[in-house]
Amino acid sequence: MEHRPDIVSSEVAVLWNAYMQNTMAYCILQHFNSVNEDVDMEDVIQQALENCHFVVNGVKDIFEREKYALPFGFTEGDVNLNAPRVFSDLFALRYIKYTAAAGTAAAANMLELLARKDVRELFTQILVKFTNLYNNATDLLLKKGTFIRSPTIPPMEKAEYLQNESFLSGLLGRHRPLTVVELAHISKNTETNSIGRSLVIGFSQIAQLPEVQKYLQRGSHIAQKHETIFREILIEDGIPLPSTWDSTISSSTEPPFSDKLMMYQTSLLNNTSITAYGASIGGSMRLDLGAAYTRLMAEIAQYAMDGVKLMIDNRWLEQPPQNVDREALRKKEK
Structure with missing residues (x-):
């Protein structure tokens, strides 16, 4: 028989957070898509929407198999697609680049917490998808001349070791x-x-x-x-x-x-x-x-x-899955 271990707490935490964050981002991206006037951005926005959809469905499949309740997350009730724009198309592109970078970093950091193969495979795919999105958003920002670069400094002429603690200032x-x-x-x-x-x-x-x-x-x-x-x-x-x-x-x-x-x-x-x-x-x-x-x-x-x-x-903060309250159970039994 093939042994499939139970899903552990760290894997539940990673999946739960991914569901919450991507249902939220999907709502924001839907609005950006509905008001977008920049033809160059259409593919990047669609890629971002597809990434969120992929994450949400991946988490949903695992939670349903494990009989874990899905969080409420964010739904069509949290976005009004008929509302006019608030942010510029350029900001939408900067937001996509920023969230793609955050998603890439999160997926990479979370991998070390994952043991089960199906969860690792999901986050490996997420890492690849968000890395590609980041590169595409960055390429577009560079093409438009709107990528914010860090400062430049003169090149270092030679390598050397520190001589004293004054380096700490x-x-x-x-x-x-x-x-x-x-x-x-x-x-x-x-x-x-x-x-x-x-x-x-x-x-x-x-x-x-x-x-x-x-x-x-x-x-x-x-x-x-x-x-x-x-x-x-x-x-x-x-x-x-x-x-x-x-x-x-x-x-x-x-x-x-x-x-x-x-x-x-x-x-x-x-x-x-x-x-x-x-x-x-x-x-x-x-x-x-x-x-x-x-x-x-x-x-x-x-x-x-x-x-x-x-x-x-305002009852807006969902409670993440938590361990059983043993003390409360003991009091209930009495």
């Missing part, structure tokens, strides 16, 4: 020049905050509940502040600033997305920023950079927690 005073690793993290975090800022500005304009609108406005201020801090670090180091392509946001106040969907997307941005800042601390040897990332990460963590509370208050 202090929290105050003059700092040594940035390394290419530190520059890479600063560039990535600057772009992530730029995309997040545009997204939550548009979301705050169409949010229905006042508390959601206020929360999203607060998020735009935080993203702008963080983006400014990263740019000031580059200016202080005498590094040319990378180009920015702030996306046009329309004057429409008719929401294409539910408040629930917009809050969930914002929570994903928060989680991405916290993860990226943590990685940036590990990749930054200057003490002042580590201190800055720690401070900014704490601010995002507080903002994220406030968002979770808001989602719970």
Whole structure:
């Protein structure tokens, strides 16, 4: 007999998150597709929609075989395809490139948590599909001249070892020049905050509940502040600033997305920023950079927690599968 092991907790977690994130992204991409006017983008948008559809169906097949309840996720009730555009077509392309990169990284990171062959095969295919989408979106951005490149520096003439601990720099005073690793993290975090800022500005304009609108406005201020801090670090180091392509946001106040969907997307941005800042601390040897990332990460963590509370208050936050509460069972038996 062929032995098929039970699905384990880490595999359930990965599948559950993939279902939630891709049902949400599918709704957003459907709206982008309905308002798109750029013929060059049609294939990329369709590829992005197909990727989300592939992930959702793959998770659904496994959960149904294992008799696991599917999460509610996001449905046609969370998107209004008759609503006018809020974001430009260029922003839609930047969003697709950003989510494709996030999907690629997530699939690669999650593979080490997976043991069962069918789940590994699913995420291996997801990795390939999202990598192809990222490359296609990037090629199109380059073709349009709108790909945001990281700063350039003069070439290094020779390799050498560090001579003393002054390379670490202090929290105050003059700092040594940035390394290419530190520059890479600063560039990535600057772009992530730029995309997040545009997204939550548009979301705050169409949010229905006042508390959601206020929360999203607060998020735009935080993203702008963080983006400014990263740019000031580059200016202080005498590094040319990378180009920015702030996306046009329309004057429409008719929401294409539910408040629930917009809050969930914002929570994903928060989680991405916290993860990226943590990685940036590990990749930054200057003490002042580590201190800055720690401070900014704490601010995002507080903002994220406030968002979770808001989602719970409105019954928008789904409970992930969890272990049996043994204590509750014992009390029930008595």
